[in-house]
Amino acid sequence: MYVAVKGGEAAIANAHALLADRRRGDRSLPALGIGQIIEQLGLAVDRAMAEGSLYDRELAALAIIQARGDLIEAIFLVRAFRTTLPRFGYSRPIDTGRMLIERRVSATFKDLPGGQVLGPTFDYTHRLLDPEIASGDDVPAPATRDTVPENAPRVTDLLAHEGLIEPDNPLDNAEDTVGDLTREPLQYPLDRDLRLQALARGDEGFLLALGYSTQRGYARSHPFVGEIRIGEVEVEFDVPELGFAVSLGRIRVTECQMVNQFKGSAKVPPQFTRGYGLVFGQSERKAMSMSLCDRALRARELGEDISAPAQDEEFVISHLDNVQATGFVEHLKLPHYVDFQAELDLVRKMRAEQQEAAE
Amino acid sequence: MSAAPSYNFAYLDEQTKRMIRRAILKAIAIPGYQVPFASREMPMPYGWGTGGVQVTAAIIGANDVLKVIDQGADDTTNAVSIRAFFAKVARVQTTTHTHAASIIQTRHRIPEKPLHAGQVLVYQVPIPEPLRFLEPRETETRKMHALEEYGLMHVKLYEDIARHGHIATTFAYPVKIEGRYVMDPSPTPKFDNPKMHMSPALQLFGAGREMRIYALPPFTEVVSLDFEDHPFEIQHFDQPCALCAATGVYLDEVILDDQGGHMFVCSDTDNCEERRAQGHRGALAGHRLEAGR
């Protein structure tokens, strides 16, 4: 009659075998290769790298296949692998001013040194499903420019010359070290460095919604896209033994500098303020959302009223990580029968008491 | 991509283990205080025991014998999964016997059998902050702990009594440690609270997502919050375990049919099996019990 629930081990093994089977799908179709994912689903790879906070296309592509295309699951796989990597040191700050630009647009200036470069963008495409892609169309080679691109200084640097925008705060002092949220526990309130790190690996959808909310009046910041640039930058590492920095390679990043109105205060004259976004790979949506959120979260520093969710540091930073969020939401499906038993007893007891009182 | 990933003993790199051990030592030095630590992503999801797994990974050695329970049982899927993880990445011996284990990682229960000196009980903790549902802000709750402002905790208990005539918290029942910190015992039923008091075993609590570790060194005073005229009480069951006839243990309700038929069996499966092996028989025993399909 009663058979105690057992055999968890066998059940798990079977479930995982079934999962592997479903992942592979119809065996008469060729299996996906990592190269195909990297080449043809590049933006998915970029997202897995950005939110997985590990720049490795092949690992990210593998994670996407293994996760059956579930990007949050893929991000999780990347993060779990990242945990096991020993830390050798910190690279020098990347210099996006020296980026090899693939795309660069400014919404604040019609033309500027270095020009506007559209690059590979969905903007201005008509969103019409294209059956030719399904039939494996031949894509012609893109046009390339022959001239060496001129130097493209950052828009915020151009504005800074006039003092119209707050300066970047350079790390002048030895004690101004940049934190590392993957090595030290977050302790609120946070400084902007840690906040930006959290935003950079935060969930794209969550940040998009929050950034959007600031546009709709929940902490309105009058943003302008000073500049978005996408391209490759050099990662350099100081080797103490050598006394100079060596290049480790190049990574592709998306940077967004949002320029926001600021009325000024008793101490500071009116000037533009910044919201900043930087993301691995190509992801304008994420970089823009991040810079809106960054600006909103600076409310305390700038002496603004904190009235909207996007300005609430504990709320935003505590909930933006999709690996944390998905784990905790999904843990509800784990057994809770011990606690439920306790609640069951309580409800029975309270019902009995109520009935007694009624009689 | 480099060659196939190879993992360090117990998964975490040694740097990370040292960081976690420092947090554990601090936690032991200040019983009940939540020590922040830089929690890592683990290969299981947050909320599924990453805190406990990190604590276990930081303290486990090659000679340890590990037991993992979830809801008191060794064979629940998550317990099986975590046990298999350590068997794989640390190649340690595992057991289901409470007395044979040197480290017991648990979710939601404390074994019925009293623990002995030298054992470590590692709790998986979802929300380490006992004040969280009264005050959502970390900055504020940290201050409340620092200043020992725990009036709000009793406000909640007061409300329970005013509304229900008794305290209506049945699990994650808050405790006070050595007269100082109010601590969340993790979502164990309050039935288990007395077992924490003056336990000869070391008790470690890991909350991965919330990045906190706290601890009870052996023989620590653990007092469940209450009122003088409404003292703390544990749950009592009207009937013994239907399989091993044990009384004074925590029971799970098992639904037998859709006619409302149910029975109560031990939540601690190891304890139940051992009793049955000793010849104890409950009302519904005698059937094919040592199941497995």
Place this chain on the structure above:
Amino acid sequence: MRDGQWRDLYDLSEAERRLLMRTDWGFVHQNPADGLRMSVSAGANVGERLMAVGGRHYGQIRATATDWLGRVEISADRIDDQPRSFSGGMRQRLQIARNLVTGPRLVFMDEPTGGLDVSVQARLLDLLRGLVGELGLSAIVVTHDLAVARLLSHRMVVMKDGRVIESGLTDRVLDDPREPYTQLLVSSILQV
């Protein structure tokens, strides 16, 4: 302090200030919602300070809360209701009870009658005057309403731009204001 020591408030640690806030001091907010826990019962609102200073006997806490509700003219059968269901005047009286329950020596009131209509104001002022006399406590009342000031206070200071410009017995200041600003204040209210 209760140990007889004189201390500079600005030198106190936050812990000491918070302790004062739940023992010797009271703070009555203009908006009762700022000073009450709106989602816990009236009884718990009054009992919170008792529990914060170590009260651990439910029956006694409840008895004290009931007593205090009576003193601020809230009927005892409302003890388990949340302040959400209370009128503005009741909320303000509940807030006063919540503050006075631990027998503070100094109560700070920020426009305590601010949001209330006139008849409710009068009743609250009456109650306050009674309690202050009965308990022998000191109260600092911040108000723009000179009628409230005259009715409640013995001494008065007039502040302008964050500075005290005049002080003295209430009757003296109101009947014989010396500073031009005070004169302006006094002359600009309707005679009651």
